[in-house]
Amino acid sequence: MIVAQLEGQPFIRWDWVWDHLDEIWQRTVEHVTLTGVAVIVGFGMSLLLSIVALRYRRTYTPITWVTGVFYTIPSIALFAFLVPITGLSILTAEIGLVSYTLLILIRNIVAGINGTPASVREAAVGMGYTDRRILWEIQVPLAVPVIVAGLRVASVTTVGLVTVTSLIGQGGYGAFIDRGLGRNFATEILVGTVLSIILAMLLDYALVRVERRAAPWARRQVPS
Amino acid sequence: MSDPMIRLQNVSKTFPGSETPAVGDLSLSVPEGEIVVLVGPSGCGKTTTLKMINRIIEPTSGSIEVAGINAVDTEPHILRRKIGYVIQQTGLFPHRTIGQNIATVPRLLGWDKRATEERVVELIDLVGLEQEMANRYPAELSGGQQQRVGVARALAADPPVLLMDEPFGAVDPIVRTRLQDELLGLQERVKKTIVFVTHDIDEAIQLGDRVAILNVGGVLEQFGPPEEILRNPANDFVAEFLGTDRGLKRLSLIPIRDVALDTGPVVAPGDPIAAAHHVAERYGVDWIAVRSRNHLHGWLPLDDLAGMDSVPGEGLMHFKTSLSVDASLKEALDAVVSSHTRVAAVFDGDRYLGMLTAEKISEEIVQ
Numbered sequence: 001m002i003v004a005q006l007e008g009q010p011f012i013r014w015d016w017v018w019d020h021l022d023e024i025w026q027r028t029v030e031h032v033t034l035t036g037v038a039v040i041v042g043f044g045m046s047l048l049l050s051i052v053a054l055r056y057r058r059t060y061t062p063i064t065w066v067t068g069v070f071y072t073i074p075s076i077a078l079f080a081f082l083v084p085i086t087g088l089s090i091l092t093a094e095i096g097l098v099s100y101t102l103l104i105l106i107r108n109i110v111a112g113i114n115g116t117p118a119s120v121r122e123a124a125v126g127m128g129y130t131d132r133r134i135l136w137e138i139q140v141p142l143a144v145p146v147i148v149a150g151l152r153v154a155s156v157t158t159v160g161l162v163t164v165t166s167l168i169g170q171g172g173y174g175a176f177i178d179r180g181l182g183r184n185f186a187t188e189i190l191v192g193t194v195l196s197i198i199l200a201m202l203l204d205y206a207l208v209r210v211e212r213r214a215a216p217w218a219r220r221q222v223p224s
Numbered sequence: 225m226s227d228p229m230i231r232l233q234n235v236s237k238t239f240p241g242s243e244t245p246a247v248g249d250l251s252l253s254v255p256e257g258e259i260v261v262l263v264g265p266s267g268c269g270k271t272t273t274l275k276m277i278n279r280i281i282e283p284t285s286g287s288i289e290v291a292g293i294n295a296v297d298t299e300p301h302i303l304r305r306k307i308g309y310v311i312q313q314t315g316l317f318p319h320r321t322i323g324q325n326i327a328t329v330p331r332l333l334g335w336d337k338r339a340t341e342e343r344v345v346e347l348i349d350l351v352g353l354e355q356e357m358a359n360r361y362p363a364e365l366s367g368g369q370q371q372r373v374g375v376a377r378a379l380a381a382d383p384p385v386l387l388m389d390e391p392f393g394a395v396d397p398i399v400r401t402r403l404q405d406e407l408l409g410l411q412e413r414v415k416k417t418i419v420f421v422t423h424d425i426d427e428a429i430q431l432g433d434r435v436a437i438l439n440v441g442g443v444l445e446q447f448g449p450p451e452e453i454l455r456n457p458a459n460d461f462v463a464e465f466l467g468t469d470r471g472l473k474r475l476s477l478i479p480i481r482d483v484a485l486d487t488g489p490v491v492a493p494g495d496p497i498a499a500a501h502h503v504a505e506r507y508g509v510d511w512i513a514v515r516s517r518n519h520l521h522g523w524l525p526l527d528d529l530a531g532m533d534s535v536p537g538e539g540l541m542h543f544k545t546s547l548s549v550d551a552s553l554k555e556a557l558d559a560v561v562s563s564h565t566r567v568a569a570v571f572d573g574d575r576y577l578g579m580l581t582a583e584k585i586s587e588e589i590v591q
Binding site: 120128142215216 | 300301303304307309311312315317319328329361363378
């Protein structure tokens, strides 16, 4: 239906793009901020919840169950539910965005910390490491690749989800898509979509670089 | 025997939820500077026993002394920093370079940076690795190299005691043999008190100054030098565990150097043919060996002498295997059974020392 309405327009109208560079920049800042805050807050909360889950093993299942429910709620429904409480605000957007990062991040943090090979742990104990030092000097650094993998998935997902928050007056690039759909204007939809994809890819690449830096050992392979 | 470095007294361990003890009332003393090997079938509690020494497993009862200190009264992580620990899967830290791995215990003990660096260089040499490997990660090394790093790491803070839990169990047989030889060479220099766990009786016999043979439930069946255990197994269990080739295993422990050699049926080039026949007859053989002073030229059948004027110095057959005096009687026996002449010719470098026959070798273990 949408396609039908867009027929007859040029694929992209560059004059519109040149006229809206200021707004594009403003939406970029908005999109990056919404994503960044969501991932950073989500990561912080996930760290806390993971520490709880690691220390009190029984809590792991309930924690993943609850965050799993968050993860499965359709985002549009979640925002509709939150608006009466928190309004058409950034807070509403962030509550939604953060809650979608939790499951992925907690799972990866816990799996990363628990993934220390038994032999490595045994050797560390046998050489006189205390439990605290094993956690910080061995388990945490060894978990870095798995945790960063979780951050990559969470970030890319969040960049996509931010566009949905345009429904509650936020949205970054989502605002272009929303408006373009309303006005049957292909260029605007395209700009919003393509920029969102590029942002997701850039963020993913940046995190790959972070991982290589933080865990140089993980990329080296046995020769021959 | 001076005070033992490690003393287990009436040690037992029963794991929670288990009716029978994994180790029951075990007493064992490990003399300073010796390698003691704990060996036995699976379920014999050898690894449990080892792990009680550094308290990775807490004994249910009994006392354990390490270097005169009561292990149970010492904070576990303090005790462990004084005990080198080598395990089968190496347990190297994947995120640390080889150099950093070796420096682990010195770092825990708070050594200064420079002393630690010097120690790492020294240890890389000691275990026969290349200095350039210090900056690589464990995943970049072969299994044998990783195991050497494991040994270097255990030795880093110069602990008096080394515990080794099947350290060579996961490498291929060729590498294993080399690592075993290297460990013995290393021990010549460092003289540590080593407790070594294996399920391989041949490894136990080769490495142990003393061998403790354990039965299921941590029952000590026999404890003594391998030669003694092979000569005189305490009971049927030990005899069966040693296998049906006990005689051969004993031979592998006796160096040729310890045995008086016979000159053998030798003549010199230019000796009369009659003399050659006479020597061969005395030895009851149909061939003679030819030598001048310390050089053995080879051998030839008596039949080939027919028509010759005197014993030749050339055109002789060679002894296929020339044995070093450092080889074992087992290797000598192998040379005997695979040679036409049924003897093993023994050399010290190029110098001919004498011969061994199957009878002579047999005497060594039957006497």
